[in-house]
Amino acid sequence: MIIGKVIGNIHSTINHPFYDGKKLLVVERMETDGKAAAGYLVAVDRAGAGAGETVLVLDEGNGARQVLESADGPVRSVIVGVVDEINES
Amino acid sequence: MLLGKVIGTVVSTQVYKGLEGVPMLLVQPLAKDGAEKGSPVVCADGTRMAGPGELVYYEGGREAAMTLNPWFVPVDHAIIGIVDGVQAPQWKGGPA
Numbered sequence: 001m002i003i004g005k006v007i008g009n010i011h012s013t014i015n016h017p018f019y020d021g022k023k024l025l026v027v028e029r030m031e032t033d034g035k036a037a038a039g040y041l042v043a044v045d046r047a048g049a050g051a052g053e054t055v056l057v058l059d060e061g062n063g064a065r066q067v068l069e070s071a072d073g074p075v076r077s078v079i080v081g082v083v084d085e086i087n088e089s
Numbered sequence: 090m091l092l093g094k095v096i097g098t099v100v101s102t103q104v105y106k107g108l109e110g111v112p113m114l115l116v117q118p119l120a121k122d123g124a125e126k127g128s129p130v131v132c133a134d135g136t137r138m139a140g141p142g143e144l145v146y147y148e149g150g151r152e153a154a155m156t157l158n159p160w161f162v163p164v165d166h167a168i169i170g171i172v173d174g175v176q177a178p179q180w181k182g183g184p185a
Contacts, residue, residue: 007121008177010092010146015170016135016156024146026092026177028121040121042090042146051177061152074135074148074155074169077090 002057003083005030006049010042018073025049025079027057032088043077044068056081090146090169092119092182095139099131107162112137114168116147123175123182132166133157144172144182 004027012024023045029037034054041059046067049055057079058064064078065071097115104111112134120126132147135156139145145168147153153167154160174184 008175008180010175011173012146012170013173014136014138019170024090026121026175026180040091042092061150072155072160074152074167076148076150076152 001080002059003030003032003086004028004041004055004057005036006051006053006055006079007040008051016074018070018075019044022068025055027055027077027079030054032086041077043079044075045079047079047081049079049082054083054086055079056083090148092123092144092146092172092175093117093130093132094119094125094182095141095143095145095168096129097141105163107157107159108133108164111157111162111164112139114139114141116145116166116168119144119182121177122179130166132168133164135167135169136171139168139171144175144184146170146172
């Protein structure tokens with residue numbers, strides 16, 4: 001899983017049927033110290049995240065389909081948690 | 090998934106079985122601020138409704154082929170949806 005920061009959301013009406021009603025957020029990759037890293041991804045939200053929050057993103061297809069309870073959904077990235085704090089030792 | 094802009098179409102009549110009739114579009118990947126980033130990729134159009142000039146989101150890898158029916162086809166990038174709008178402070182790419 002990766003740590004990221006929600007920087008926005010996108011909306012779409014024409015999409016694959018699997019994505020009907022699913023919330024899509026734009027997540028910027030983040031270093032553990034909170035700095036923005038290169039890259040971003042668009043992920044389905046399953047944790048009730050919002051703009052500005054630090055989130056845990058699962059970026060693997062089979063796990064994502066398990067979380068979204070679909071055997072054949074074309075999905076790979078899912079937000080599975082909102083991070084409260086990161087302790088790095 | 091990543092955001093991209095459709096910049097062209099690719100027409101192919103002799104294709105691997107399962108890919109007959111699947112629209113192929115040239116997609117320019119975009120960075121998180123909407124700027125163009127990297128080289129264009131050819132995406133199968135899972136929506137079958139996207140066209141040049143439109144902002145889309147696409148998936149790469151195994152999941153790309155799963156947008157299609159039949160899904161066991163040699164595809165590594167596919168358009169999942171057409172973006173109506175992006176709400177992000179740093180986004181400068183426009184809605185479409």
